[in-house]
Amino acid sequence: MPVRPTARPVRAARTTLRTRPALPALLALTLAAAGTLTACGGGSGSDPDTLKVSFKQSTDNSIKVMDTYLADIKKQFEKANPGKKVEFVPIKAPDSEYYTKLQQMLRSPKTAPDLVYEDTFLINSDITSGYLKPLDPYLAKWKDWGQFIDTAKAAAKGEDGKTYGVPDGTDTRGLWFSKDIFKKAGLPADWQPKTWDDVLEAARAIKKKVPGVTPLNVYTGKPAGEAATMQGFEMLLYGTNDGTTDPLYDKASKKWIAGSQGFKDALGFVETVYKEKLGPDVSDALDPNFGTRVRGELLPEGKLGIDLDGSWLPQDWLEGSGHEWPEWSQKLGLAHMPTQNGQAPGKVSMSGGWTWSIPAKAGNPDLAFEFVKTMQTKANAQKWYIANSGIAVRKDVAADPAYVDAQPGIKFFTDLVASTHYRPAYPAYPKVSTAIQEAMEGVTTGDASVEDAAKSYDEELKSATDGKVIEK
Amino acid sequence: MKTATGPGLAKRPGRAPAPATPGTRPRHVPFLRALPVTPAVVLLLLFLAGPIAYCAYIAFTDLQLTGQAEDSFVGLDNFRAAFDDEAFRNAVWLTLVFTVISALLGQNTLGLALAALMQRASKPVRTLVGAVVITAWVLPEVVAGFLLYAFFRREGTLNAILDWLHLPTQNWLFTLPILAVSFANVWRGTAFSMLVYSAALNEIPKEITEAAEVDGAGGWRRMWHITLPMIRRSIGTNLMLITLQTLSVFGLIWVMTRGGPGGKSQTLPLFMYEEAFQKSMIGYGTAVALLLLVVGSLFSVVYLRLLRTEV
Numbered sequence: 001m002p003v004r005p006t007a008r009p010v011r012a013a014r015t016t017l018r019t020r021p022a023l024p025a026l027l028a029l030t031l032a033a034a035g036t037l038t039a040c041g042g043g044s045g046s047d048p049d050t051l052k053v054s055f056k057q058s059t060d061n062s063i064k065v066m067d068t069y070l071a072d073i074k075k076q077f078e079k080a081n082p083g084k085k086v087e088f089v090p091i092k093a094p095d096s097e098y099y100t101k102l103q104q105m106l107r108s109p110k111t112a113p114d115l116v117y118e119d120t121f122l123i124n125s126d127i128t129s130g131y132l133k134p135l136d137p138y139l140a141k142w143k144d145w146g147q148f149i150d151t152a153k154a155a156a157k158g159e160d161g162k163t164y165g166v167p168d169g170t171d172t173r174g175l176w177f178s179k180d181i182f183k184k185a186g187l188p189a190d191w192q193p194k195t196w197d198d199v200l201e202a203a204r205a206i207k208k209k210v211p212g213v214t215p216l217n218v219y220t221g222k223p224a225g226e227a228a229t230m231q232g233f234e235m236l237l238y239g240t241n242d243g244t245t246d247p248l249y250d251k252a253s254k255k256w257i258a259g260s261q262g263f264k265d266a267l268g269f270v271e272t273v274y275k276e277k278l279g280p281d282v283s284d285a286l287d288p289n290f291g292t293r294v295r296g297e298l299l300p301e302g303k304l305g306i307d308l309d310g311s312w313l314p315q316d317w318l319e320g321s322g323h324e325w326p327e328w329s330q331k332l333g334l335a336h337m338p339t340q341n342g343q344a345p346g347k348v349s350m351s352g353g354w355t356w357s358i359p360a361k362a363g364n365p366d367l368a369f370e371f372v373k374t375m376q377t378k379a380n381a382q383k384w385y386i387a388n389s390g391i392a393v394r395k396d397v398a399a400d401p402a403y404v405d406a407q408p409g410i411k412f413f414t415d416l417v418a419s420t421h422y423r424p425a426y427p428a429y430p431k432v433s434t435a436i437q438e439a440m441e442g443v444t445t446g447d448a449s450v451e452d453a454a455k456s457y458d459e460e461l462k463s464a465t466d467g468k469v470i471e472k
Numbered sequence: 473m474k475t476a477t478g479p480g481l482a483k484r485p486g487r488a489p490a491p492a493t494p495g496t497r498p499r500h501v502p503f504l505r506a507l508p509v510t511p512a513v514v515l516l517l518l519f520l521a522g523p524i525a526y527c528a529y530i531a532f533t534d535l536q537l538t539g540q541a542e543d544s545f546v547g548l549d550n551f552r553a554a555f556d557d558e559a560f561r562n563a564v565w566l567t568l569v570f571t572v573i574s575a576l577l578g579q580n581t582l583g584l585a586l587a588a589l590m591q592r593a594s595k596p597v598r599t600l601v602g603a604v605v606i607t608a609w610v611l612p613e614v615v616a617g618f619l620l621y622a623f624f625r626r627e628g629t630l631n632a633i634l635d636w637l638h639l640p641t642q643n644w645l646f647t648l649p650i651l652a653v654s655f656a657n658v659w660r661g662t663a664f665s666m667l668v669y670s671a672a673l674n675e676i677p678k679e680i681t682e683a684a685e686v687d688g689a690g691g692w693r694r695m696w697h698i699t700l701p702m703i704r705r706s707i708g709t710n711l712m713l714i715t716l717q718t719l720s721v722f723g724l725i726w727v728m729t730r731g732g733p734g735g736k737s738q739t740l741p742l743f744m745y746e747e748a749f750q751k752s753m754i755g756y757g758t759a760v761a762l763l764l765l766v767v768g769s770l771f772s773v774v775y776l777r778l779l780r781t782e783v
Binding site: 125281283286434 | 536537538539540541553625626643645646730732733734749750751752
């Protein structure tokens, strides 16, 4: 830090007054602020024979699923394209920081890689910024594109109707529960709650009868980032209405929905979980690395009763992943998340997923698409879905018994695709999502009542969406 | 910065160096003398003033990291939005609390006390205390943050001690976050004040203290009437430097609490980071950075004023 005088403070103390340290120190302070903005890496320029691929590396060092898979693709690609080299530019960061780092790279041709891994959560925002290249000319000539299911294709479509990414799978969400804990609490091994109250009742039973474990985990608050919004809040919110209309965004008027009862009810659920101490200790829940602990410690060690979480959990427990836990399918049960009062369609799931996209400032876009094609041969795609516990977005893979039987749970989560929801991932969405996390955090810590938290969400929503808000 | 004036002129701090009386010194000499520093000035302008100017410019735009095709000039909107924003006002308040508790009260007084006590201590004690305090200062901010996180967390050292003493325990980072991070900053930053004051105390001529002692002045009176007035300048310098350091503390708080829970330890640098990089609003975040700069300048002006009138 430039403001910290490092050189011989004793002498400095004697002379600084006369030399007026204020100005340089203040300048340095601003520079520190400005420096973080410009944060430029040393651009090496673009070599036509080197393909640079950026992806999100796990912050858990023992998890190498993506690294292993990509290393294999690199081998295939370099063999099939003599003279071409693949260079990986992994970004090792939690989700929320991955986006920031990636966006900074995408801003400049010097740092933009040739291929990037984009979360569908932010893809529309990055499309609007002009960071990504439309892939339609490539897709038109690629016969495998026909194998992708339509909802998945839509996930990477911009508001201009062009497609900006090739999805490499999707995900769904549900309730994971520990059969051991359920047994001790006198709950059935084939548990399937019908309403929110059923979920809370099960958690209460665990709290009463199985001391020392966390009854129910619902991700919450800003530290958890999008996990809080999607695995937590939206899994509740999308179960509050008739199951077909979007409770966050009104497509007809193109406005975001404020002041809805469903929103308050979903917040009320979160409040109940933390107020009644059915969830993790609040200070744990607000620890940014809590997700890693849930997968790595709490579930495998039998310390968590019910976990509202994504379909990808087993990727951490597969062989070679660092936390092998092959018995998980005997130890854990799966139930779909019910709607609020059990109204149709009875279950809720949210879907997202990631896509491979080519930055607008990429030096080698053609080569990048060749790499995508290599990744998306049926065999490679199938290998990837199985490796990362992903849900297939290719019809040929979804129909393949080798995929369906590869892992326990795949069928359960693939069946949820029929009743799943996609987020309104428009450019304002990341800010809306932060506003949701703030509201959740308020009721989690008990700082705000449900009413107050919902009210401040409405205000935040207005400023985040430039007033494009509708009361419903 | 050293100005290219003769040594005689530097004796009047706080005033612009008066131009030499015409006739006694030819006018062009200062320019010639300034020549050697020109490269440094150019570099400063390029690498210091350049980014600052750019920074000041984007504070007046609605530049975003993502979600926008073009940015535009929005005038004072960002500043208006900041003052309307309750979270911003909360961050300003917490920044002041953090600075006053950890820099002005904590680091400053503790540093002075340590320095004064060490004057009288035997050499081994002095070396040992000095080494311990300076180790805390030398540790990188993030490492210090992790250490104090481990100290304050629910299963942490502090609670282990309290438990052993049969006192109630709590998750300090959750119940008293701003105090916990303030303590961390005191722990980390006291060494600097201690060094400054040790140097200043060593400069006080022995005869004066001895004379006071002969006149019958006790320890406190000597401190109040002799020591403090004599090290006044060092106090001012020290206060200014540690205030500026403390205003920009980021890593320590980020590691310990991330500004939470619920914004209860979110000082301005953390607020700025969140707005700029997590919500992608670079323009707004930069405007907040400029406001932080204003807070820093206000403190500096106050210190300079206090000192100037007394010199």
